[in-house]
Structures are given as C-alpha cells and as structure tokens.
Amino acid sequence: MLIREATEEDWPAIWPFMRGILAAGETYTYDRDAAEDAVRASWMLPLPGRAFVAVDDEGTVLGTSKVSRNHAGGGSHIANGSYMVDPAHSGRGVGRALGAHSLEWAAAAGFRAMQFNAVVETNTHAVALWQSLGFTVVATLPEGFEHPRHGFVGLHIMYRKL
Amino acid sequence: MLIREATEEDWPAIWPFMRGILAAGETYTYDRDAAEDAVRASWMLPLPGRAFVAVDDEGTVLGTSKVSRNHAGGGSHIANGSYMVDPAHSGRGVGRALGAHSLEWAAAAGFRAMQFNAVVETNTHAVALWQSLGFTVVATLPEGFEHPRHGFVGLHIMYRKL
Numbered sequence: 001m002l003i004r005e006a007t008e009e010d011w012p013a014i015w016p017f018m019r020g021i022l023a024a025g026e027t028y029t030y031d032r033d034a035a036e037d038a039v040r041a042s043w044m045l046p047l048p049g050r051a052f053v054a055v056d057d058e059g060t061v062l063g064t065s066k067v068s069r070n071h072a073g074g075g076s077h078i079a080n081g082s083y084m085v086d087p088a089h090s091g092r093g094v095g096r097a098l099g100a101h102s103l104e105w106a107a108a109a110g111f112r113a114m115q116f117n118a119v120v121e122t123n124t125h126a127v128a129l130w131q132s133l134g135f136t137v138v139a140t141l142p143e144g145f146e147h148p149r150h151g152f153v154g155l156h157i158m159y160r161k162l
Numbered sequence: 163m164l165i166r167e168a169t170e171e172d173w174p175a176i177w178p179f180m181r182g183i184l185a186a187g188e189t190y191t192y193d194r195d196a197a198e199d200a201v202r203a204s205w206m207l208p209l210p211g212r213a214f215v216a217v218d219d220e221g222t223v224l225g226t227s228k229v230s231r232n233h234a235g236g237g238s239h240i241a242n243g244s245y246m247v248d249p250a251h252s253g254r255g256v257g258r259a260l261g262a263h264s265l266e267w268a269a270a271a272g273f274r275a276m277q278f279n280a281v282v283e284t285n286t287h288a289v290a291l292w293q294s295l296g297f298t299v300v301a302t303l304p305e306g307f308e309h310p311r312h313g314f315v316g317l318h319i320m321y322r323k324l
Contacts (some may be wrong), residue, residue, distance in 0.1 A: 022235075023249075025235055025236055026236075028172060028235060028236075029233035029235045029236055029237035029238075030234050030235045031232050031234045031235050031238075032235060032236075034234070043252045056240070068166075071191035071279070071317075072191050072192050072193045072196070072308075073184075073187055073191045073194055073196075073279055074188075074190075074191055074193045074194050074282070074308045074309060075191035075306065075307055075308075075317065076191075076307060076308075077308060078303070088317045111303070113306075115303065117233070117238055117279070118233055118237055120236070128320035134227060138244075138301040138319075139300040139302065139319055139321075141240070141275070141277065141321060143275075144237060144275075144296055145236045145237055145273070146164065146237075146238075146239060147236060148236075155237065156302075157301055157319060159303060
C-alpha cells in the first residue's frame, strides 16, 4: 500500500465509494445527498490543506484522507483530518495507514495538534482506531448526531498533540 | 435596541468594526487579513443560516450575529452562533441581546442545541456572558489559540441545549 497526494485524476475513483458512505449518513456530517461538486471542493483542498489516497500495487484507490486547518487565524496551528475507506477494501488496515500518515504529514507541515470535530459515537471502529493512534475524546455532545438507524447518538470531539 | 435580519445594505456598516475585530486577532479564528468578500460570504448566510444586526433608534448598527448549522447531515440539528459588537457601542448589552435573540431564533427554527467551536479563553467577558446565558464549557483545547499578546492560550468549546 502506498499513500500519496491525491490529484484531480483520482477523483473518479474516490467519488463512488465516498458517495455511498455519505448517502448512508451514519458516519459523516455531510448532507446525505450532497452534490458532487461541493464535496469535491471540500475534500480536494489546496495548501495548507491536502488530500491523499491510499493505493495498492495495481494503483487501485483503497481510501482517501484530507488534512486542513481546523480553524483559521489564531487556530491555524491545529489540523483537522478526515478519512474514508472504500468498503470493498475494509479490514486491510487502510484507515490506520491513512491516519498514521496524516499525523506524520501534519507534524511535518508544522501543525501542533490534530482535532476531529465530529466522530459519531456508534462508529466504534473509528473511535477505537483513533484512540489507538493517541487521540482522546475531549468532549461528547449528547445527541449530537442523528443516526438514520439509531436515532440521536453522541458526537465525539477527539484531539491529540503532534 | 432592535434586532432584525441583516440585509446586504447593512454590510457597509458591519464591515468596518468587523474588520477591526478580525485584524486584532484576539477573539476570532479568522485570518487577521481575511478578504472582505470571503468574510461577507461566511457571515451573510442564506437559510437555514441567518445574519442579524442590532440597531439603535436611529438605525445605527451596534453589532451583528449569525446563526448556522454547526455541521451538516446528521449534525444539522445543532446550531452555531457568532457575534460581534462594534467596540464603539460596547457596554450597552448589545452582545447579550444578540445572544439571547439568537437562542430564541435557533429554537424557533427547530435547532435542538447551540454550540460554539472556538471561544478564546482570554476573552473572559464572552466566556462569562455565554455561561450566564446557559452555556457550559464542554472542552478546552490546551494551547488551542495563538493570541497575539498572550501567546498560546486555551480554546473553549461551549454548548447548551435549546
């Protein structure tokens, strides 16, 4: 598995699984019917943000990540990270590899910490992954996320220093 | 004092004090030299967001607020609020009036809670105001904000149900 910067040419490989993940509405705070152009603009970021893809030996895109400033101005030193793995390639450590890579990249880019604003409590796989990579839950917003099957569930804010 | 929806015609009265507040870099996570067009687009929101102004009997703009979704999708039921008072009109309860109004407006619009993502710890007046309006600090990101005079200070995330 190789992780490299995403290019516009990668988007047609990213969008099909990203669209499915967003349409499910269970893990991300995008609108479930978010328009492709708006999602692409929010994901394929120019510097100081950056989008990445994890690809296998044949060049197949397995997942994608992005890193950006969580806030501007006086908050510019804290990064935000987002991650999506193609469900067809889950269970191969793609999320962990993207997470570890983004932490290294953000530290090298000068960020001092990384924050996730919205980790859905019922996404236990993601919560455990981020905890194993050094993140802690700094707050849980009660009923912060409306899950299509579970109703209102908690929404974690997670954080770690770099 | 009257609080009403802001219109494009209000912007020339808003921008001069907003620009000063942003340039000071002490209370908001905008870039200190943020371009007027970008700030206007981030403030003068279409529905389901909304910008407001507080005006005195002569129609002078004393301050402004905006309410938006804090997240999209499954997080759409939590509002975000932002507030700026013209320093020339501080000490008259403008911030409190804008805050109370936005809570009422957000509740009437169907939001279930309000969240602030970035309240600078050294902005003690604001922290106390929001606490008096029922908000609690749910997390403080250590060194989450780089203050131009105080260096790295904490950044509060504040929350209250509606």
